[in-house]
Amino acid sequence: MLLAHPNVEIGALTAGGSAGSRVGEHHPHLMPLADVVLEETTPEVLAGHDAVFLALPHGQSAALAAALAEDVLVVDCGADFRLENENDWTAFYDTPYAGSWAYGMPELTLGTAAKQRDNLAGERRIAVPGCYPTAVSLGLAPLFAHDLVEHDDVVVVASSGTSGAGKGLKPHLLGSEVMGSMSPYGVGGGHRHTPEIVQNLRRAAQGADDVSLSFTPTLAPMPRGILATCTARVRDGVDAAAIRAAFEAAYGGETFVHLLADGSWPSTGMVVASNAVAVQFALDASSGRVVVVSAVDNLTKGTAGAAVQSMNLALGFDEAAGLPAVGVAP
Numbered sequence: 001m002l003l004a005h006p007n008v009e010i011g012a013l014t015a016g017g018s019a020g021s022r023v024g025e026h027h028p029h030l031m032p033l034a035d036v037v038l039e040e041t042t043p044e045v046l047a048g049h050d051a052v053f054l055a056l057p058h059g060q061s062a063a064l065a066a067a068l069a070e071d072v073l074v075v076d077c078g079a080d081f082r083l084e085n086e087n088d089w090t091a092f093y094d095t096p097y098a099g100s101w102a103y104g105m106p107e108l109t110l111g112t113a114a115k116q117r118d119n120l121a122g123e124r125r126i127a128v129p130g131c132y133p134t135a136v137s138l139g140l141a142p143l144f145a146h147d148l149v150e151h152d153d154v155v156v157v158a159s160s161g162t163s164g165a166g167k168g169l170k171p172h173l174l175g176s177e178v179m180g181s182m183s184p185y186g187v188g189g190g191h192r193h194t195p196e197i198v199q200n201l202r203r204a205a206q207g208a209d210d211v212s213l214s215f216t217p218t219l220a221p222m223p224r225g226i227l228a229t230c231t232a233r234v235r236d237g238v239d240a241a242a243i244r245a246a247f248e249a250a251y252g253g254e255t256f257v258h259l260l261a262d263g264s265w266p267s268t269g270m271v272v273a274s275n276a277v278a279v280q281f282a283l284d285a286s287s288g289r290v291v292v293v294s295a296v297d298n299l300t301k302g303t304a305g306a307a308v309q310s311m312n313l314a315l316g317f318d319e320a321a322g323l324p325a326v327g328v329a330p
């Protein structure tokens, strides 16, 4: 995305164990960068850039960021600075709590009158959201902002492609284990994205402290994409027109988040390789629940796209610069 960005010149590209090798050995599709040699990830190598993107394993960003100048924009794709509450961090991560930064989800509605993008202009430290929290929070936030659902009866099941787990070797992620099979993980409140989603829904509901969530991730045999199916109990008297109005108020003017036309449902295929979010809902009158389905590409809107969009806002560029607004088909 940065290669296609009109305001960006790429500087140092750094790595861990791969330092010293060529970009083309790891990412052959990045042909213009094929012969660039990856450097060590040190404050010295990163110095002198206007913006630095970190995409390190959790817990490794804080020390590096602290060694970078305060006027340099640092965008962290890891979880290190996403959570405001130290107890939430220590419950799910095993490194010391490092604090929280401005949260890089511009379209998150904060009540009915503000968006998270208002908090990103001019920022120099930004935490990129997790991929599941992106799909789930953008799907549910308008309902919380407009007070249409009960806060304490939210159930989410979401499927992710395997690239969500990174490229490291993991026993359950061998091709032969994943292909032709779907499986749950982190069941029973065990996934570290649960507090991040709750934090976002609380922000949407302007600080409500009674939000609770049952979240179950599942691994799907596809390279990329997340499909989140979210349900919540609607408040008395809430009808489909009120729900549609809430989504239209939240996303009517957005470039990347789309409430689909009636009868059309999100799929991961329709957002692959784009920064788009596809959302649709149905009111299930028999159960008194609204069902919201949302789809994102975990590697675009779910990480790198959100990082570039956040940079654009922080540095005053066109918010959509360099970002693919539509995906590829078939």
Ligand SMILES: NC(=O)C1=CN([C@@H]2O[C@H](COP(=O)(O)OP(=O)(O)OC[C@H]3O[C@@H](n4cnc5c(N)ncnc54)[C@H](OP(=O)(O)O)[C@@H]3O)[C@@H](O)[C@H]2O)C=CC1
Pocket: 014, 015, 016, 017, 018, 019, 041, 054, 055, 056, 057, 058, 060, 077, 078, 079, 129, 130, 131, 163, 164, 165, 166, 167, 168, 298, 299, 302, 303
């Ligand atoms: N994949 C996804 O869908 C999403 C990922 N994220 C976050 O983005 C970050 C990167 O994710 P992803 O690319 O999938 O993870 P990977 O595990 O695929 O890559 C992590 C990279 O970090 C490098 N690295 C590890 N330790 C160091 C170090 N000490 N110094 C410098 N580089 C190091 C490794 O480089 P080398 O190979 O050279 O050792 C490796 O390429 C993570 O924080 C992840 O949580 C966020 C949202 C979605």
Ligand SMILES: CC(=O)N[C@@H](CCC(=O)OP(=O)(O)O)C(=O)O
Pocket: 077, 078, 079, 129, 130, 131, 132, 160, 161, 162, 163, 164, 165, 166, 217, 219, 302
């Ligand atoms: C399929 C898969 O394993 N997905 C990852 C989520 C990746 C991501 O967005 O999250 P972080 O940035 O918080 O790592 C997981 O469940 O841990």
